[in-house]
Amino acid sequence: MSDLSLLERGYSQGLPDVPRISLVGLDDATWTDLINLAVSERTVGLLAHAAQLDLIEMTEDQRDELVARHEEAMRLCLVLERAALEVLNTFAAAGIDARLLKGAAIAHLDYPDPSCRGFGDVDVLVPSSGYEEAVRLLVAAGARRRFQEVRPGFDKRFGKGVCMLRPDGVQIDLHRTFVAGPFGLSIDLNELFEQFPVVRLGGVDIPVLTREHRFLHACYHAALGDESPRTTALRDVAQLILRSDLDLVDARRTARRWRAEAVVARAIQLAWNKFGLTASSEVAWAQNSRPTRFESRSLAAYVGPNRSYARQMTAGVHAVRGFSAKVAYVRTLVAVSPDYARIHDGGYRRRLSRAWASRPRRG
Amino acid sequence: MSLSPVVANDDVLIRAKAALWRAGEFGVVVLAPGAASPVILEGTGSDLWELLARPSTRQELVLSLAKRFFEDVSVVDTDMSPVLEQLLYLGIVETQP
Numbered sequence: 001m002s003d004l005s006l007l008e009r010g011y012s013q014g015l016p017d018v019p020r021i022s023l024v025g026l027d028d029a030t031w032t033d034l035i036n037l038a039v040s041e042r043t044v045g046l047l048a049h050a051a052q053l054d055l056i057e058m059t060e061d062q063r064d065e066l067v068a069r070h071e072e073a074m075r076l077c078l079v080l081e082r083a084a085l086e087v088l089n090t091f092a093a094a095g096i097d098a099r100l101l102k103g104a105a106i107a108h109l110d111y112p113d114p115s116c117r118g119f120g121d122v123d124v125l126v127p128s129s130g131y132e133e134a135v136r137l138l139v140a141a142g143a144r145r146r147f148q149e150v151r152p153g154f155d156k157r158f159g160k161g162v163c164m165l166r167p168d169g170v171q172i173d174l175h176r177t178f179v180a181g182p183f184g185l186s187i188d189l190n191e192l193f194e195q196f197p198v199v200r201l202g203g204v205d206i207p208v209l210t211r212e213h214r215f216l217h218a219c220y221h222a223a224l225g226d227e228s229p230r231t232t233a234l235r236d237v238a239q240l241i242l243r244s245d246l247d248l249v250d251a252r253r254t255a256r257r258w259r260a261e262a263v264v265a266r267a268i269q270l271a272w273n274k275f276g277l278t279a280s281s282e283v284a285w286a287q288n289s290r291p292t293r294f295e296s297r298s299l300a301a302y303v304g305p306n307r308s309y310a311r312q313m314t315a316g317v318h319a320v321r322g323f324s325a326k327v328a329y330v331r332t333l334v335a336v337s338p339d340y341a342r343i344h345d346g347g348y349r350r351r352l353s354r355a356w357a358s359r360p361r362r363g
Numbered sequence: 364m365s366l367s368p369v370v371a372n373d374d375v376l377i378r379a380k381a382a383l384w385r386a387g388e389f390g391v392v393v394l395a396p397g398a399a400s401p402v403i404l405e406g407t408g409s410d411l412w413e414l415l416a417r418p419s420t421r422q423e424l425v426l427s428l429a430k431r432f433f434e435d436v437s438v439v440d441t442d443m444s445p446v447l448e449q450l451l452y453l454g455i456v457e458t459q460p
Contacts, residue, residue, distance in 0.1 A: 045387075052388055063388075071389035075401045078383045078394040115385045202396070203380030 007034050011043050011231055012275035013050030014112070015242050022057035031062055035069060041231045042118035044073045049116040073118040080104065083170040084122045085202055090137050096130035097193055098207065101175060101217060105208040106236055108199045110244050117232070121171040125209070127193055131156045131176050135164070138174065142167040150313075151332045158316065158329055160184050178220040181312025182298040185319035186259040212251040215240040219267035220260070224302040234271040241268070241282055248282065259319070262291035262299055294318060370421050370447045375459040377418045382455050384412070395454040402453060407432065408446065418459050421447065 012018045023031065038044045048070035050056045051063060058066065081104055091098040103119025111117045126134045135145075135155075146163040149155050155162055161175040177184040192213055198205035209217065218240060222233035240246045255264045268286040272279070291299065300306065301315040313333055320329045370376070378384075381396040390405035391412045404412050407428060414427050424447075429439040450456040 048387055067388045070387050071392060071403065074385035074387060074389075074392050077385060078392060078401050081383050082394060113386070115387045202383050 007037065008231075008274060009276065010038075010047050010050060010056055011235055012238070012277065013046065013055040014053070014116075015238055015275065015277060017278045018055075018275070020055050020057065023062055024057055024059055026062075031065075035062075035065060039069055039073070042073065042120055043231050043235070044069045045116045045118045046235065049113060070115070074115055076120070077104070077107070077114075077118060080119060080122050080170060081201055083166065083168070083172070084124070085204060085206070086141075087122060087124055087138070087172055088206055089204075090141065091124070091126065091130070091134055094130075094133060094137055096126055096134055096137075098130075098134070099125040099192065100199065100206050100208050101125050101173075101214075102221070103232075104201070105199050105206075106214060106218070106239075108201070109197075109208065110211070110214065110236070110240055112243075117236075119232070121173055123173045123175060125175045125192060128156055128176055128189065131161075131174075134174055135162060138164045138166075138172060143172060146171070154332050157325075158185065158320070158332065178217050179224050179302075179312075180309065181301055181316045182294070182319035183220060183224060183258075183260055183263055183302070185316050186294075188258060191254070211240070211244060211246055212254060215246050215248075215251050216255060216258075216260070216264065219255075219264045222270055223263045223266040224299075227307060229270050229274070231274070234267070234274050237267045237271040238275060238277060242277075252285075259292065259294050259298075261289060262295035265289035265291075266299070266303075370444065370451065372422045373420050375418045375420055376415060376424065376447065376451075376456050377459055378412070378415045379455055379457045386412075393455050397454065402455070407442070411443070411446065411450075415456060 009018065009021045010023075013021075023034075026034070035044075038047055044066065047056065048066055051058055051066060084100055084104055088098055088100060101123035103117065103121075103123065107114040107117035107119065124134075139145075143164040143166045146165055149162070150159070155176065160177055160180040161173060164172045164174055166172060177187050177189055192209060195210050197208055197210055199208050200206070208214070215237070218233055218236035222229050222237050225233060241248060252261060252264060255261045265286040268282055271277070272283050272286075277283075297318070298315050301308075301311040317326060317329060317333075320326045379395065382393050383401075384391055384393040386409065390403050390409045392401040392403050393412070394401040410428060410431060411424065414424055419427070421443075425436060425440045425443055428434070428443065429436045432439070447456065451458070
């Protein structure tokens with residue numbers, strides 16, 4: 001077993017049929033590489049929890065370092081949770097109906113102990129109607145945008161959201177939807193606000209997504225979010241299926257409505273492959289699932305060598321509902337703000353040619 | 364002169380509602396409301412934190428810890444006084460009426 005797959009076995013501890021592993025034979029340099037990788041992937045908590053349950057055999061020195069790194073990771077999580085409370089209190093006071101997403105919510109609600117699941121920023125979902133006010137409130141509190149908006153008003157109507165950096169260094173990912181591009185545009189966003197489960201943080205009930213919506217968000221993040229899927233997102237997918245009361249049938253039904261069953265299928269396959277999990281009915285469904293035409297051409301914008309933000313934006317045309325909305329969307333793609341074009345694409349003409357060249361083919 | 368409050372035997376103590384915390388093999392890290400950074404509770408501090416999940420008088424806490432560690436009550440009482448006072452001062456623990 002390679003050192004990397006050994007680590008992946010470490011990440012999968014606590015899931016069914018995963019054999020105990022030993023890190024005792026690793027030389028110091030390899031151990032250092034592995035623990036640094038775990039820190040950067042924010043998976044130290046998974047290893048620490050497994051070590052505590054004696055599912056990973058380690059030397060005393062390895063154990064000491066793991067414990068120290070775990071403490072560092074958890075200190076950061078507390079600072080981020082407080083930031084999340086501040087942001088959500090501000091939004092609530094302004095009448096914005098927000099939901100805490102991903103790390104902080106999943107850590108408390110879907111893992112046996114929140115110290116298993118690390119995270120590095122704060123993710124908050126707001127409805128489109130409250131999006132601009134939410135940005136304004138964050139800016140008023142001293143935060144600044146990390147990236148320019150494609151064009152004024154674009155994010156509120158078509159965008160995924162915005163990364164905001166607070167003066168204390170905490171990053172707030174303000175979401176309007178789960179991902180950029182077609183799969184983000186085909187989600188029925190109103191559904192995400194229909195129910196009101198909560199997580200209790202610092203004595204305050206904070207609204208979150210339902211378990212099925214949390215699972216779907218984890219799938220979008222795992223299957224589409226990064227070129228190399230994030231370990232935490234993949235573990236969230238496996239964790240929710242194998243160690244929670246997730247109603248997978250209901251989640252798949254929702255995914256079908258959102259034209260994203262292929263996203264769920266891809267996330268499940270990636271998670272099972274990553275952690276070497278035993279094949280199950282979920283995997284059989286994922287392997288036999290056939291993407292629709294919309295799903296195939298949309299997936300091509302997120303996955304593979306031609307993945308790019310410009311391609312996702314262009315592919316989004318097919319998901320925008322209504323003729324006038326489509327026209328507005330296309331107009332935005334070819335008439336971006338000069339600032340955005342300068343920073344992201346090296347100029348208007350280059351952006352135009354890129355958008356055109358990356359247009360999905362009919363077929 | 365100490366800024367720490369004095370904890371009476373019949374004071375009912377509990378974790379501060381607004382405190383954020385995580386437990387692990389390292390102990391317990393707790394972020395008090397308004398604090399710049401988390402503090403760590405190690406050793407018997409972790410046990411104390413566990414007991415403070417429920418409202419307890421100082422006397423109950425002392426007895427529980429003494430029983431848990433097979434230690435003399437008077438020794439635990441002496442050791443715990445400054446710890447509890449510090450936790451109250453930091454806002455990690457609060458008294459209940």
